[in-house]
Amino acid sequence: MFNSFLKRTSAKGFLVASLLCSGLAVPAVAQEQGVHHQSSEYEAPSDPLVQQKLEKWRDQKFGIIIHWGLYAVPGIIESWQLCSEDWIERDSTIAYEDYKKWYWGLSKDFNPVNFNPEQWASVAKKAGMRYLVFTTKHHDGFNMFDTQETDFKITNGPFGSNPRADVAKHVFNAFRNEGLMIGAYFSKPDWHSEYFWWPKYATPNRNVNYDIRKHPWRWNQYKQFTYNQIGELMNNYGAMDILWLDGGWVRPLETVNDEVRSWGAPIPEFSQEVDMPAIASMARKAQPGLLIVDRTVHGPYENYQTPERRVPETKLENPWESCLTLANNWGYVPNDNYKTPTAVIHTLVEVVAKGGNLLLGVGPKPDGTLPEEATVRLAEIGKWLDKNGEAIYNTRTTKQYQDGSTFFTQGKKGTRYAITCLPEDKPVPAVLEWTGNAPKKGSKIKLVQDGKTVKWVKEGDKVKVYLPRSLSKSPGAYPALAFSFTAAQ
Structure with a gap:
């Protein structure tokens, strides 16, 4: 049953959910479900060290975001098939609980024996990229770093005996050695954690699946879990420039507005806040001047805005980056369609002229290497920037x-x-x-x-x-x- 399912999902990217990430024609409502819109408000940071780091970041202009996790093994969209929302398509002959067991069971198959972060960093450097955002944990809860908070991690599978099993450490070091700024992507929701999706209940959507008001102990456990994991990243993985927090539906209730409600998934009438003041204080104690990007949650912890899969129509004065993909998907999907180097260069030029940075998504293959299609295109982009970067880097509008x-x-x-x-x-x-x-x-x-x-x-x-x-x-x-x-x- 799963073999036939994998053939369909690998080849097609699982219908609607893949089309969401491909830019192909799908219903407008479905297109919006997994996309984080840019928040409509902005609050500039007051910390002088953060201000200084933000200006340095604005000079970089071009970055790479790397999505790599269990979803690379079958070559499907990252995490979202675990989510029981009506825009997600799965094989209807497979029970949801069986699907979750299969997906999370991919941890026994994820063995990237050709993992080569130095190659990744070299490719990014030659492409003219100046900063990295690496996915340490996506919504599925699988950790690409050696967290002590859970066994659901890359160091607890077949790759665990490899000297480079703590892949985040080696990715950060490789890119740091090439002179790039370093960012850690971290998902605030964790669908594998029993403190977020309690096995006692069904999982109707992307939100916490129990009433936090009735079960405060469980949510406090989740808050501590989140705090501890971010603390590990901030204290054990070298100098960090950016903490890039995804999953904007996990937020204080008072920040939920009509814009957030329009995303499609219902927002509970209680706070799903993880205590950002405490997290920010701890993180900046370890990493002074750290940029925190609490995506779409306007306020003191969204140091720059992140419109996803689009370029704003006009120039914006606030710091921002467009998050776009080199292929159709964020992670690796076989036979994906890649944008041409010219198309990416044109987008970069437009983004920079409008005051932003371009964060380009690339997904490594399950064996730990970059797809050849990606490396070839990135090299061509780099050739243009080598000769024309003066008009891009360190500029303003x-x-x-x-x-x-x-x-x-x-x-x-x-x-x-x-x-x-x-x-x-x-x-x-x-x-x-x-x-x-x-x-x-x-x-x-x-x-x-x-x-x-x-x-x-x-x-x-x-x-x-x-x-x-x-x-x-x-x-x-x-x-x-x-x-x-x-x-x-």
Whole structure:
């Protein structure tokens, strides 16, 4: 029974739930179920060390988020098939309790014998990525670090005897050695914990499955469990820059608004808060200046906002990052469809021009290696950033951030940049034009990729840039062209 089920889920990504993550056409309501929207409010941090770290993070612009866990073994969407909500599709011939036993039983099969975090870090570095967010635990409760709070962890399975069994430790070290900022993803809900999903009751949805008001002892146990696990990550795994907390439905009741209720799953009329003040105090004692990203829970513990699977329509002044995938899914799914390097570069340019960072999702295979499709694409993105990163890194927004396919950024010393995104199916034109952001009269425009000066003229509000013939190569040879100049204003 499960063999036929696995063939279907691996090949198709389990119908609707996979379509949610693929961007393909599915009902609008279903598309929204597993996605965290950007919160509508923002409260800037007051701690000077956090402010300093936040500005450093804003300079990085491009990061990688790695989802890796039990879900990689059958190659299905991360965690969500455990959730009994009507947008989730599972094989109807399999009882829910049997499915949970099978899914959690994958811990006996997860043996990533080719685990190579140095390769991951090298690929990310060469891609131009400047920070990491690694999934230490997703909603399914399987821990990718050697927690002492539960036996449900990578170090308690067939990989446990491997010298690198504590995979989070080695991932963090590998990326740290490449000079990237380090972030730990941690799911506030834990569907494997009996203190969150009590086996006494059914699990109707993503929320805690009992009334916390009637069973305060059990919830206090869960709060302590969460506190202790985050404490392990903050004290035992080296220097941390970001604590990236997912599962925004686990939140204080007073922060639940119509926006949160629109996510689709019912929100209980009691707090599912895990005592963020205590967690933040403990975490920052161990990691001064730590950025905390309590996703969608506006307030002092959401140091930057995280719109998921989309780029905001307009420029935002608050710190933010778009969380997007390189393929269709966050984790590894066989035969997934990958975005082209040009598409990712165009998105990065747009995100940065609008004031954000791009956090790109990549899922390693169950054996511990990165899919070749991912490494090839990331290398191409890195080649472009090697030559054009000056217009991306360490920049901030301009008053006019876009004109058609041309986006604008500004360096900290005042240099203005124009980045024109070019179509993949057409050669580079002889002339590029944009309106606004005109260079200072008599100044030069330089092509960032080689530092050479290009001819330009201003006609009314329009700037015309004449490109050298050497750029007339095959379609797609240049995903985008960046120019630097001194702006008139």
